[in-house]
Amino acid sequence: MKSGTPICRRDASIPFRLLPNPGSWAIPSPEALFLVLTEENYQKYYHVTPEGADFIQNIYLLACWGIKPNPGYKISISQIAQHDREVIIRIKLIEPEPLKFYPQVITRPLMVAEVAKAALSPRGLLTFIFVAEKGLELARLETNVSA
Numbered sequence: 001m002k003s004g005t006p007i008c009r010r011d012a013s014i015p016f017r018l019l020p021n022p023g024s025w026a027i028p029s030p031e032a033l034f035l036v037l038t039e040e041n042y043q044k045y046y047h048v049t050p051e052g053a054d055f056i057q058n059i060y061l062l063a064c065w066g067i068k069p070n071p072g073y074k075i076s077i078s079q080i081a082q083h084d085r086e087v088i089i090r091i092k093l094i095e096p097e098p099l100k101f102y103p104q105v106i107t108r109p110l111m112v113a114e115v116a117k118a119a120l121s122p123r124g125l126l127t128f129i130f131v132a133e134k135g136l137e138l139a140r141l142e143t144n145v146s147a
Contacts, residue, residue, distance in 0.1 A: 011081035022112040024051040034130040034139035035062040065109040072096025075109040087128045
């Protein structure tokens with residue numbers, strides 16, 4: 001994960017929907033991975049369109065924490081907000097509860113959010129900034145979001 005300057009500000013909230021079964025969106029990566037998936041770029045990561053995806057109407061924000069040793073590690077997208085040409089995606093990283101027993105199973109904590117293109121204003125070349133809850137920047141990506 002990339003470290004950066006803490007991001008702390010209030011912006012216009014963007015409505016989004018967390019996909020209930022993001023497993024079909026998994027990308028094999030041992031490291032943390034943050035992506036903005038559009039109709040122009042999703043084929044770099046997938047041979048077929050992920051189940052239920054509508055790239056004409058939506059973009060998809062993928063957050064994966066990489067390989068973890070047990071299912072106590074979880075990831076969630078808690079808020080998406082836009083300020084001019086920057087879109088801030090707040091990520092919640094949940095670690096295992098202390099003293100709780102977890103099976104030793106390799107997992108890849110993953111969450112995907114669906115955002116309607118119409119909810120983004122302005123559109124065009126946007127900077128998407130994935131930020132941990134405590135304000136630490138995890139990734140910064142420039143992506144073109146067409147109308």
